[in-house]
Amino acid sequence: MDRPSFANNQDLTGGRLAGQRVAIIGLGLMGGSLALALRGKVAALLGVDPEPTVRSLALRQGIVDHVAENPAELLPESSLVILAAPVRSIISLISGLPALHPGRAIIIDLGSTKVEITRAMAALPERLSPVGGHPMCGKETNSLVNASADLYVGAPFVFSALSNSTPDALYLANELAAAIGAKPLWVDPVDHDRWVAATSHLPYLLSNALAACTPLESASLIGPGFRSTARLARSSPRMMLDILITNRENIIASLENYRAQLAILENALATGGYSNLLEFLEQGAFQFSALTATREKERVE
Numbered sequence: 001m002d003r004p005s006f007a008n009n010q011d012l013t014g015g016r017l018a019g020q021r022v023a024i025i026g027l028g029l030m031g032g033s034l035a036l037a038l039r040g041k042v043a044a045l046l047g048v049d050p051e052p053t054v055r056s057l058a059l060r061q062g063i064v065d066h067v068a069e070n071p072a073e074l075l076p077e078s079s080l081v082i083l084a085a086p087v088r089s090i091i092s093l094i095s096g097l098p099a100l101h102p103g104r105a106i107i108i109d110l111g112s113t114k115v116e117i118t119r120a121m122a123a124l125p126e127r128l129s130p131v132g133g134h135p136m137c138g139k140e141t142n143s144l145v146n147a148s149a150d151l152y153v154g155a156p157f158v159f160s161a162l163s164n165s166t167p168d169a170l171y172l173a174n175e176l177a178a179a180i181g182a183k184p185l186w187v188d189p190v191d192h193d194r195w196v197a198a199t200s201h202l203p204y205l206l207s208n209a210l211a212a213c214t215p216l217e218s219a220s221l222i223g224p225g226f227r228s229t230a231r232l233a234r235s236s237p238r239m240m241l242d243i244l245i246t247n248r249e250n251i252i253a254s255l256e257n258y259r260a261q262l263a264i265l266e267n268a269l270a271t272g273g274y275s276n277l278l279e280f281l282e283q284g285a286f287q288f289s290a291l292t293a294t295r296e297k298e299r300v301e
Contacts, residue, residue, distance in 0.1 A: 016168075017175045019043050023078035025071055025093060027054050027063070029139060030110050031084030032147030035063045037180035039149070046074040054144050063144075075101045080172065083109040087117065087242040094120040097128055106169045108133045108176065112196065113246040114160050114189035122162055129169040132160030132189060134196075135182060140234040153181035154299065160189045183299065197250035202258060204240055205251070207232035 022038060023046040024031045035045050035058070047064035048071045049055050055067045068074045071093070075081060081101065083090045090111045097107065107130040111117045114132045121130035137155035139146055157177040161170055177184040187195075211233040214226070244251060268277040 020080040021078045022080045024082045026084035029142045032144040033151035036149035041179050081107050086239050087111045087246050091120045112243045114192045116246045118189045129166040131169050131173045134158040142236045155182050156185045157182035158185050158187050193247050194250050197254045201251050202254040204232045
């Protein structure tokens with residue numbers, strides 16, 4: 001999806017983000033890093049998290065100005081609400097937003113899948129203007145203690161415009177990305193979920209499968225290749241389960257495609273088709289180079 005145009009909205013000027021009272025629901029790695037990146041750039045930072053230790057840490061380190069366990073305590077004070085919880089929790093939060101926030105606000109989520117979240121967002125009342133979001137960054141260790149202000153720097157920040165997204169909301173999404181050093185990338189929710197099934201969700205499952213089939217007695221021979229390939233297996237299983245459930249069909253299609261590639265490799269090894277094996281490996285190297293070159297070109301532009 002092309003970046004939305006704001007040419008006809010003469011009232012939208014720079015600095016809009018600076019006046020926002022931002023409520024971040026979920027102060028884990030993503031929500032906490034966003035709060036750190038926004039410090040000093042917004043009117044107020046309000047945090048919501050169910051864990052007492054997380055709330056205590058957020059206040060003690062000055063990550064947010066105010067913190068609460070219950071969203072109802074702080075949401076009415078906010079003008080921008082960031083949903084930084086696991087995917088199915090985000091969907092549940094969206095359904096409760098009209099009761100939790102009595103006024104006008106812009107809603108942006110950080111969920112890793114977009115179709116089900118944006119479907120829920122489409123049902124919000126007019127006074128709550130949503131934009132789907134997914135920053136393409138993170139770590140395999142998800143907690144506030146691992147949060148960092150530079151997590152988003154240089155990363156694509158995917159946004160999805162909805163039929164009920166106001167021009168103000170679209171403008172603010174772009175400004176939010178710029179403020180934290182990310183690059184806004186406007187993508188249709190259906191395309192997003194299909195693409196991340198291949199680039200994010202399938203690699204997670206492959207990391208798990210690789211770790212599961214590696215014998216413990218081989219641990220002394222683990223090197224950087226194994227670590228870089230299998231490290232995603234350390235990601236939060238509960239968080240990833242939400243992602244897998246809400247993007248199930250696309251992930252199944254990616255698994256089927258991968259299984260077909262493995263069958264080619266297995267057949268080449270079993271039959272001694274080494275010329276075919278070499279051709280397969282060369283094609284894989286070429287495809288990886290093409291993908292990374294395209295990604296780097298987009299990052300520079």
